[in-house]
Amino acid sequence: LENKDYKGLRAHLSTLHAPDIADAMEQTQEKESLLIFRLLPKDLAVEVFSHMEPFYQAEFSELIREEELRDLVDELYFDDKIDYLEEIPATLVKKILRNTPENERKLINQFLNYPDYSAGSIMTIEFVDLKKSMTVADAIKRIRRIGTDKETIYTCYVIDNERTLEGLISLKELILTSEDTTIEEIMNADFISVTTHTDQEDVAEKFLKYDLLAMPVVDSENRLVGIITVDDVLDVMEEEATKDFHMMAGMQVSEETYMESSVIQLFKKRFPWLAVLMISATLTSAIMESYEALIAGMAILSANIPMLMGTSGNAGAQASTLMVRSIAVGDVEFKDIFRIIWKEFRVSFLIGCSLAVLNYIRMYFIGGYSPTLSLVVSLTLIITIALAKLIGSTLPMVAKKIGLDPAIMANPMISTILDALVLITYFKISSAFFPLG
Amino acid sequence: LENKDYKGLRAHLSTLHAPDIADAMEQTQEKESLLIFRLLPKDLAVEVFSHMEPFYQAEFSELIREEELRDLVDELYFDDKIDYLEEIPATLVKKILRNTPENERKLINQFLNYPDYSAGSIMTIEFVDLKKSMTVADAIKRIRRIGTDKETIYTCYVIDNERTLEGLISLKELILTSEDTTIEEIMNADFISVTTHTDQEDVAEKFLKYDLLAMPVVDSENRLVGIITVDDVLDVMEEEATKDFHMMAGMQVSEETYMESSVIQLFKKRFPWLAVLMISATLTSAIMESYEALIAGMAILSANIPMLMGTSGNAGAQASTLMVRSIAVGDVEFKDIFRIIWKEFRVSFLIGCSLAVLNYIRMYFIGGYSPTLSLVVSLTLIITIALAKLIGSTLPMVAKKIGLDPAIMANPMISTILDALVLITYFKISSAFFPLG
Structure with a gap:
């Protein structure tokens, strides 16, 4: 070509x-x-x-x-x-x-x-403004005259001489109403708006809820300063979902796409959390060491640790992911916390018992392990899954309550906490059943 | 009240x-x-x-x-x-x-x-259809007559007598063009459309890319059967992000929100993957058992296993999350796989070495462990982080290539694979350095 x-x-x-x-x-x-x-x-x-x-x-x-x-x-x-x-x-x-x-x-x-991720940072100033004294015919004439370079002409904004926003009117209404009606009669004075400092995630939620094509942005005196159009909201939704995905996997948030990022940028994005989590995991080593005698006497015990930690980590990840996402889409609020704990308790009991039975079958009937060891592992499963579900579902809500992003309390953080709890539970139960350890 | x-x-x-x-x-x-x-x-x-x-x-x-x-x-x-x-x-x-x-x-x-998640399942039939022989005045008259009950009048669809879609025309163009122009002269014949069976995720991607307000859906003979409006696409984007979050945390996808779901529904959503992963983790027990003598002789070795598995799991989760998300937003394709492997290799080398140094300082200088053990753990870190990054970044792409949802290859699956690899690496290196084990 x-x-x-x-x-x-x-x-x-x-x-x-x-x-x-x-x-x-x-x-x-x-x-x-x-x-x-x-x-x-x-x-x-x-x-x-x-x-x-x-x-x-x-x-x-x-x-x-x-x-x-x-x-x-x-x-x-x-x-x-x-x-x-x-x-x-x-x-x-x-x-x-x-x-x-x-x-x-x-x-x-x-x-x-305007701060990053605020309504001010995504709005534009190319909108059609009307006065409420205009007739529909005047309004359409004005749209014809100034409409070419506007981001949207499908919603027009009715302002007074001080630029205070008084109402919205859609082009659909203008087209479907007789020409001599005044704008004041048909405008919608009961509109949804945001201020320049509203978080872009809240903006997106409003678009979703009210099925909007555009939304006015006002300053603290209710003067119209810009509008946000739905095409930018699509970008915001993609960006916010990506932010949450990255945070939940323990990465710093950045705006570069993967292919654009340099090796150093990727390193910076990933290293800090890995280092913090690695240092926190020292706790697990300390716990293991305090049970060194038990492990040395019964090395077979440690063979089940990876499985126990993996399973509780997965169970915790399920609960925390579900909760972070439910908070993000506005399905769950802090006041629901006791209902959620009660629900998670029942779910985790069902799951814990089912997995415990499955594990007992695998260890005792198929693997030929001793009934006591099989029982110890199964009991640990029931308890740690309950812990995993409770911690996984409540920590994101607590984070939100104290003003952190719930996504930060997600999988890596929770699995590090759970690893320690699993070890303590497992060794406590083992010591009870194998007192010589 | x-x-x-x-x-x-x-x-x-x-x-x-x-x-x-x-x-x-x-x-x-x-x-x-x-x-x-x-x-x-x-x-x-x-x-x-x-x-x-x-x-x-x-x-x-x-x-x-x-x-x-x-x-x-x-x-x-x-x-x-x-x-x-x-x-x-x-x-x-x-x-x-x-x-x-x-x-x-x-x-x-x-x-x-129409299948779930297809364009057919989210489209509607309330659109304005025009003929290309109409003038702009005719078109506006028709919109005035039939527009009230339409989902949108901002994009109109030009069809022939067999309902074949010939072009699109926006209300903006109609309003800004003189009344005696014919539709044929100004319509956009070079439009983006989808068929009833297009996946809704692809539909959303097109809206994002081309900043659309509505999109026509045609059948295999290019006849117009419906339209999709942007408000429904906002819902689709939220739904698809939620689907990916849930899949990546090893949960079955369902449409109920958390608060609507019963305990049994939540159980069904979470149990299958947990069970599969628990059974797969049997592999780790088998590996641990095969090194029972080594562990029994040197129980201190096992104290570092949780930290090693946790760190490699986190590193793998970072890579796989980044990759799943990049595939979902269309930033990465299968043909990029070698560039990605090379990039990940360099990133993982940087991260692995940094963590290894950090770990050596913690173990040898602060914790007072033997220099050999500190070295063994640090070497294991370098190798397993490289493995974690490579597997984490390539498996989602392979999944996509063979027609699976990349999200399925995410954290739980990858960390189960990594757990086994970490153990093998760690024990191999340990055996080399502590030959008596």
């Missing part, structure tokens, strides 16, 4: 969707991607750029001329522009904003200062 | 949003929720019902009279109707559909038969 048939290539490109071209450019070499980019019509080029991953946007900015870059950035939607400027070095930001008018530069700086 | 001030209650209810009323009804007693429901204006009642959890919808259906229920179900959007009918007992379905015209009943049965 790339043998100088530029005309053919250009024709081919214009039949493709912007996200696909962005993907392709990320996978070709610098020179070729620059070539492709310059063949694109202006509008499409802007769209393609906004669909590139932040990492490649930054890389690509080094390739093209400064004026080209400035024109490009100028054309981006406001939220995409902010996302981009956050990603690149400060010196480049300065260069790009050199010719920007003072008031826009101020606005950009304000947006760059 | 509930002391017979029905008028006040009714006025209060009409200021609330449907999802909030649904929440409230789910938390009150049967009698009261029935009372609340009967006070609602018809439209709002339908909306509230569609926002109730399936479990409560089914419960609630038992409370109200059959005619009432039939009227209610009749008013639901088609996709909500199908979701509801899937949830209730077959006898009730029959009762409700008794008066439904033959052709609608046929359609309902067809929709009920």
Whole structure:
């Protein structure tokens, strides 16, 4: 394809969707991607750029001329522009904003200062504003005039002269209502909104619950400062789920995708928790050592430790995962804690007993172990599974209550605690049954 | 509030949003929720019902009279109707559909038969269809006439007389284009679509990538059979993330939320994997037993086993979680496998050496263990972390390749495999350094 048939290539490109071209450019070499980019019509080029991953946007900015870059950035939607400027070095930001008018530069700086993961950091300013005195006909005329560059025209925002948000009106209602009705009569004054500092996870939950396409963001005086559209909420949901997955596996949260991350970045992401957990596991060594005589006298005892720790770890992981996820989707609250403990107690009793029976069959009837040892292991199973389920289900809620992210109390943390408890339980029971140990 | 001030209650209810009323009804007693429901204006009642959890919808259906229920179900959007009918007992379905015209009943049965988690199972039929010969004015007139009951009017679908999908047109374009333009001139013939059997996860990925508000679903002859709207995609994304979380913690996937699930349901969800993993862990006991003499002679050796297994399990969980998530969001594909192995190899080398040094300091300098034992444990760490990272990152991809869900290859499965490998490595190295064992 790339043998100088530029005309053919250009024709081919214009039949493709912007996200696909962005993907392709990320996978070709610098020179070729620059070539492709310059063949694109202006509008499409802007769209393609906004669909590139932040990492490649930054890389690509080094390739093209400064004026080209400035024109490009100028054309981006406001939220995409902010996302981009956050990603690149400060010196480049300065260069790009050199010719920007003072008031826009101020606005950009304000947006760059909203905290990560807040509503302010994902909102945009390209919305349609209406006045409540307008008629439907006026409103549609206004949408026709200013609508082209707006992120959405499907929800319009009714504000007064101080920019206080008074109501919302959907284009659907405008289209379906007679032309001389005033906006005030049909606007929805009872709308859902968030402030610039609302966490993006709460924003996403509201979109889910109320089936919204866009949501207004107001400041502390209820003045409209921006809107969030549903396409950005899809990204937020993916990002938040990824954050929870990573936290639950004991990793630092970062925004780079796997393929973009360098070896050092991956190391930094993973090492801290591994080190903390390894040091905490010293506790298990101490417990083992205090029972050294018992183990030396009955080495067969230690043969069951990996299985016991594995099973209780898995049981704890099930409970904690279920709970972290239930908290994240808003199914469970702290006030439910006693109902949950009671439920987990019954579930763990059922599971513990079933596994104990299964284990007894395996050890005594199939494996030919002594009935006492088989019993000791089975008893340990019942007790440690109860502990695993109780700790696994309550710790995430306690974390949430004291203001931590529940996901931090997930599998690695809980299995380290459980390992210690399993050993203590197992050795206590063993000592009781084998008093000579 | 509930002391017979029905008028006040009714006025209060009409200021609330449907999802909030649904929440409230789910938390009150049967009698009261029935009372609340009967006070609602018809439209709002339908909306509230569609926002109730399936479990409560089914419960609630038992409370109200059959005619009432039939009227209610009749008013639901088609996709909500199908979701509801899937949830209730077959006898009730029959009762409700008794008066439904033959052709609608046929359609309902067809929709009920689409596989779970397919595009067909989440689509709806309430869309606006246009012909390409229409002018923009005609199109807007048609939207005004039939738009009220449609799930969305923001994307309209251009079909021919055989219902073949020829293009899409957004309301934004219709509003911004002059009235005498024909639809054919401005429609987008180069649209993204899926078929009824596309997996809902792929549907969600397309929405994310192309920033869509709605997507057409076609049959094998490219005839338009339904559309999927973005609000349903938000639900899908939440559902799919939950599915992955549960699978990765070794649980069966179910649709009930935690609070809705009975003890028996929770037991069924958790027991199978725990049992399978417990039995697999027998392997670790066998390995331990084969080194019984070594352990008996040097009980201190076994004191480090929990820490070694825990650390490698955590390292494996990090790698597998990162990989499962990267596959789910489309960042990684099978062809990347060698680049990933090489990357993981370098990361694991860095992590392994750092942890080994840390461990040596803890054991030899702080704990006062022998230099040989400290060295053995540190060497085991380096090797098992490399194994953990390699297995953790490649197994999910292999699973994907052979058509399994990558999430199944996650933490519990991998840590069971790793436990066995850790033991073998540790004992092999120990035997080499302590030949008398």
